[in-house]
Amino acid sequence: MGKVRAWTARARTSFAERAPFWASRGELGAWEQREILRGRIAELEAVLDAVAARAQADIGANGADPCYAEKARAELQAAKDTISHKWHPTMRRAAHLGVAQSHVDSALNLMVWMSSLDDITAHLPDIVARIDEHFAPGDPRRIRSAAIARKLNDPKNAELRPGDRAFLAETISLARRLKRRETLRVRSFVRIVKVVTVCLTVGAVAIAVAGYLWKHVVPLCFTPHTGQRYSIVCPTSSATAGLTRPTTTQVAAITRRADYLVVEVVGIVAASIASAAALRRIRGTALPYDVPVVLALLKLPTGALTAVLGLLLMRGGFVPGLSALDSTAQIIAWAIVFGYSQQLFTKWVDNQGQALLDAVRGPQSPGTPSDKRPCEPPGP
Template sequence: MIGIASGRPPRTAWRARARARIAYLEAELEHESARRVRGDRKALVEGMRGHLEKARAAADEDFGWRKPWSGSAAREGVCSNIRSAEVLLIQLVSDEEAAGRASEVMALVKDHMDADDPRRVRLALRLRPIISGDITPSDRDLMARALDAAYSHLDDELARVRSLRNILWAATFLVLFGVVSLALYGWFSPSSLSLCFSPGSGSSRDVDVVCPTAEHHIVQKPGEAKIDPSSKADPTDIVTIEIAGIAGAALTVIASLRRIRGTDSPYMLPLASAVLKLPTGALSAFLGLLLIRGAFVPGLSDLDTRAQVLAWAAAFGAAQHLVTRLVDDRAQMTLSEVGRTTDAVVDPERVAVKEGLPAPAATGSPNGAGPHDEPDGGAREKGEDGEPAPDGAPAHRRSGA
């Protein structure tokens, strides 16, 4: 007896799905184990049992204090062992069951393998004979290898998603570190990073100093030196500007939700892309006001009121979307590449050229099925584009009609 289910309820949805899949594969393994097990099949049975035990252990593992950053490792362990068990199951099932699973294998192969991959093309050429029951040991081996290759391509696609997710989170923490450092520096030395302005006044003795947290109206006595606006800077000025920038960035996050689509990818890439906007908005608000104070923008030097300072901070915080939207586009493109279906290519001559093999003969069935040749000499059903349809689809569907 294998696969005693854990008494604890699953902590996450993916663990619940994984347990259900493991239970199904364990039932399939019990069914196959009940049959007479030859020497070569015994190794496959033991290998599949080992993969399922590892998958269940990974699904039930409690990482303790490492739980917040160990979910990806657990999921990778579960998925990789489940996929390996499914590849072994293809080699264990009977010919009838293997023929029934051929279409499922072909669907996965089409989703994740290149159109001119030799394994995909060979499986497409042999799919009709396999489904009709004319399955050979080499066909079963081809199905197992093609399924394993499809899962490897899926792992590569998910690895790109995971890599981009890690890059976005690392960038978020780096920007956040810079924002916090600026706030701390401004707290302990407010005059060094002053964001106070001194707009013009109608009286030479009156000086107005506008800061993010306060407005000062100073009447100077005759002979006194002109007051430096930086002397009125408050330790909370930079924090206030960054908060206004975060508020502006949050508005763009809400606006960008209309472009986010649901995904079955396990790494929440859209969330990482959205969170990056918040510290970036705080940083862009600080830098924008610093440029205004330095008269970098022609015609815009001094702000007259505290409300104007905060409004410009919020505007610069929202302006970060001009940069981070490129990150959003990259994230959506990466997600769209996972499981992207490609057109079937079943031209045996093209495969022969790529592999350096002799091209198949013009007569007879190109898949070597022999008994399954058509009465007209093995001519295959073709679509309007002249390509054969090996997976049994009607010609009008193969042509895109």
């Protein structure tokens, strides 16, 4: 038992030493955002020292309390530990950035509690803008924050009461949590799309393998009647059958093992073209989650499956007048059409992905009303 414990301890130590290397491999494009966050933490540490020193000197004058500085420093240190990967054993891509950002937001909220009146007034535009982004125009919290901003911008009535400070601190904290929740929804959406893409890919591969092993079970062949003779037309081969309708044995003899594979490859190519065309409607994002990429990858196995299923529907006579394609070229052409038609189904997923990205609002978000900011000084 003691040997097992010793081996487990050595394994944990070895993993902790290699964690930065493995985490950097799994991090990929999030490295730049990690360094941006690291720089932000260093900036806040310097600002926190200045705010704490000012709060210590002015304690009692503006209601500032320097005891929040210790907790704020602890939150910033927790953020630095998180992005160092030492306490991130799962190594999920970009998850550590969200956790670190939560610690940074907590430090910022604590700094609101300890900041002086001048500091609060200087940060009012950012505070009010963030509140406006995440609360409806008629929300009481948004209305009250606007009233506080107007009062603080009035030199004659500028006074930060303890209740106003508490309200601003709690409201901006809630706004940051709402933004984080919207970001988590984007991450959950990306994971769901990835799982669905993997499942569809497995299904497409299974169909191709089944078609290769049992080519005569459900052949993708048509038996058009031209003149007085019947023909057998498959995706990769064709032959003349005779004066009578071809039997199942005759159709199976013309079928090739690569029929399903060829149709799926054609469907994937058509879906890739549709995916490239759909990217024009997807705007970029600063989030460390590749929403446009996963949406584009979803279309590929979907196109392979719609190409096969569309041809099966035509072979079964589901589409009147199109149940007897008379050439291999026509089969391939319809496979292209059906592969591209996956856009009819995946466009709803595209719209949902873009809606989630729009929900994570930023300074340039189109969802922010364009009315006059309540933090602007009142006119004469």
